[in-house]
Amino acid sequence: MSSYVREVDFLRLTGVCENPLELTKLLDQQPVDLIFLDIQMPKMNGLDFLKMVQNPPMVIITTAYPTYAIEGFQLNVLDYLLKPITFDRFFKSVTKAKDYYHLIKRSSPAVADPAAGYFFIRCGSKYEKIYFNQILYIEGMQNYITLYTEKGKYVTLLYLKNLEESLDARSFIRVHKSYIVSIDKIEAIEAGEILIQSHRIPMSRNYREQVIQRVVAGNLWDKIKFS
Secondary structure (H helix, E strand, C coil), X not given: CHHHHHHCCCCCCCCCCCCHHHHHHHHHHCCCCEEEEEXXXXXXXXXXXXXXXXXXXXXXXXXXXXXXXXXXXXXXXXXXXECCXXXXXXXXXXHHHHHHHHHHHHHCCCCCCCCCCXXXXXXXXXXXXXXXXXXXXXXXXXXEEEEXXXXXXXXXXXXXXXXXXXXXXXXXXXXXXXXXXXXXXXXXXXXXXXXXXXEEEECCHHHHHHHHHHHXXXXXXXXXXXX
C-alpha cells in the first residue's frame, strides 16, 4: 500500500501505523485527509476503532474479509478494497477520494473578509448566512458539521478542519477533536466541559492546557492585593 501511495502524485504518505493506538496518536499530532484502514489489527478491530473515533477523516477499508462490507459502509467508509489489492483498483478508489475531497472543499466557506463578518453555507437547497459573532460553537460529525448560533443550529456537508481554516484564531478555539467554540461566548470552564448558555461542550485533555492558557490565564484574578 505504501508503494502504491508513493506512485500517485496527489497522495502524500504521512504515516504507517501498526495498530489503532498508534493511529490515534498520529491523528492527534497532524491533519490527515484519508486513512487506509485494515480490519484485523493488533489490540483493536479496525471497525471498532472507527466506531470509537469522533470526526474521522475519509476512510478506505483494506481487508481480506468481504463479510465486513455492509458494516463498513454503515460507518460511512468511502470504499472497501479486498486483498490482494491491484494498483488499478487502488487508483480508482483514491480517485474517488480525491473527487469527494474537492467536493467538500467547494462546499466550505472561503476565508471571509473580517470586515464582512459573515459567510454562507449550504443547508439542503438553501444558502444560510452565518455571522461570525453569532456562532456559539461548532460540532463535527464525520463528514458534517453543526453550527450552533444565537439564531439556531445549521447542519452542512463539511469537514470541521476545513471550516477551522476559515475561522479567526483570535476568536475561536478548538477544545476537542470534534468541537470548536467561540472564545467570547464561553461563560465558564468546569472540569472537562465548556459552558456556553445552556450548552455543555466536552473539552478533551489534549486541548485543556491550550484552552486554559488562551482563555483563562491572562484574565484570571485569583489574588487581590491591598495597599
